[in-house]
Amino acid sequence: MDEEFKYLKIPDDKIGMIWTLSCISDICVIEFGTHIKTHHVVENINKICDDNKCKIYSIHIDEEENVCNVFEKLKDTIINLANEVKPKYIFIVESSQPCMIGEKILNVCKDLKEVANCKLLPINMSNLNYDYNIGREFALEFLAKKIVKHNEKDMNKYNIIGFSIDKYNYLADIKELQRMMKELFNKEVNTMFTINASIEEIENASKASLNIVVRKDALKAAKYMEEEYGIPYIYVNLYGFKNAIKFIESIKKIDGYKLDEEKYTYEMDQVKKRLLQVKKKFYFYKGSKDCAIFGDFDTVLGISEMLKELGFNVDKKEIIYKTCDDANIVNEKAYLETTKYLSDKELLILLGDRVSIDMRHKSKKDLQISNTSLDLVDKCIDTPYIGFKGCMYIINQILNIDINSEIEA
Numbered sequence: 408m409d410e411e412f413k414y415l416k417i418p419d420d421k422i423g424m425i426w427t428l429s430c431i432s433d434i435c436v437i438e439f440g441t442h443i444k445t446h447h448v449v450e451n452i453n454k455i456c457d458d459n460k461c462k463i464y465s466i467h468i469d470e471e472e473n474v475c476n477v478f479e480k481l482k483d484t485i486i487n488l489a490n491e492v493k494p495k496y497i498f499i500v501e502s503s504q505p506c507m508i509g510e511k512i513l514n515v516c517k518d519l520k521e522v523a524n525c526k527l528l529p530i531n532m533s534n535l536n537y538d539y540n541i542g543r544e545f546a547l548e549f550l551a552k553k554i555v556k557h558n559e560k561d562m563n564k565y566n567i568i569g570f571s572i573d574k575y576n577y578l579a580d581i582k583e584l585q586r587m588m589k590e591l592f593n594k595e596v597n598t599m600f601t602i603n604a605s606i607e608e609i610e611n612a613s614k615a616s617l618n619i620v621v622r623k624d625a626l627k628a629a630k631y632m633e634e635e636y637g638i639p640y641i642y643v644n645l646y647g648f649k650n651a652i653k654f655i656e657s658i659k660k661i662d663g664y665k666l667d668e669e670k671y672t673y674e675m676d677q678v679k680k681r682l683l684q685v686k687k688k689f690y691f692y693k694g695s696k697d698c699a700i701f702g703d704f705d706t707v708l709g710i711s712e713m714l715k716e717l718g719f720n721v722d723k724k725e726i727i728y729k730t731c732d733d734a735n736i737v738n739e740k741a742y743l744e745t746t747k748y749l750s751d752k753e754l755l756i757l758l759g760d761r762v763s764i765d766m767r768h769k770s771k772k773d774l775q776i777s778n779t780s781l782d783l784v785d786k787c788i789d790t791p792y793i794g795f796k797g798c799m800y801i802i803n804q805i806l807n808i809d810i811n812s813e814i815e816a
Contacts, residue, residue, distance in 0.1 A: 695754060
């Protein structure tokens with residue numbers, strides 16, 4: 408297949424919303440308007456989520472319904488799902504076409520309120536923004552505002568906000584974050600937004616005493632929950648040794664979170680030993696120490712900081728599918744510009760999504776750190792990229808580089 412058409416189209420805000428909702432159990436999602444985008448979403452979600460997670464359906468709006476504002480297919484689908492699947496909530500995600508007549512969708516939900524026996528939640532956006540991160544941000548804030556309920560606080564519980572199925576290596580990263588919180592603070596996770604969560608867990612998210620924000624897209628949801636439920640939040644990048652320390656030190660300042668200093672010191676010492684080994688290995692190395700990073704916002708920032716800690720030069724860091732105000736970070740450029748850079752530049756390490764790694768390039772080590780269209784998803788739980796064990800894993804990958812070999816294109 409031609410490389411230019413090998414991957415699915417760039418996901419937009421509606422796809423980001425559906426990705427965020429897709430791993431929540433006891434709900435249904437109806438994509439209403441045009442089902443051409445559902446192929447992009449459902450093809451890979453079914454490979455990732457368990458069978459008991461969200462059920463996704465698509466209803467195409469035809470010309471007659473569009474002109475007459477009569478949505479019989481939508482009404483029938485809602486009633487059938489309410490009676491047969493019996494979800495607690497049905498989310499109706501509208502594409503740009505019915506969004507222009509959004510009040511009619513609200514009327515449909517009001518008319519069916521007594522018949523449906525479940526809560527109907529229409530999500531109305533313009534759907535004209537080709538950035539799936541905006542859809543994720545909207546969906547997380549929507550869940551915080553519409554689903555989360557008031558509950559009594561549990562000081563031993565915390566929430567993790569920001570992981571969804573588009574995040575590469577999310578299972579291993581979640582496990583490492585939970586491990587650090589348990590071993591260093593003796594705290595348990597309350598609710599995940601939204602990986603492996605039930606809708607009941609989302610409702611009970613306000614029980615937590617802390618929200619840990621793992622991606623920038625989750626900040627609005629965390630800020631709302633702080634205002635509405637008094638839950639403090641922290642947002643610290645989790646990639647790299649210095650960031651891991653910054654993360655732990657930030658949590659230590661939260662009331663009720665006592666750090667196990669002995670275990671903390673042990674974990675830091677283990678990473679420091681491996682950091683020293685990297686510096687020794689590359690101290691006399693005369694070849695290129697340039698690295699290039701392509702990925703989502705938080706991953707690019709965190710990985711670049713980690714590589715600098717190790718003494719490498721980050722020659723290029725590029726955010727894909729997202730704009731960034733940092734002058735040192737390139738926003739996603741044309742396909743041919745990226746191709747030219749990778750074919751001409753001699754790199755020590757290329758870290759990126761599947762598209763960039765599959766391009767012709769010259770490097771001694773390739774490491775996938777970001778997803779493309781969920782075609783290749785790492786479901787291993789023992790290879791984290793974040794936290795102390797994440798530092799160890801990435802350092803081990805670097806130590807295994809054969810610095811005496813020739814760089815091959």
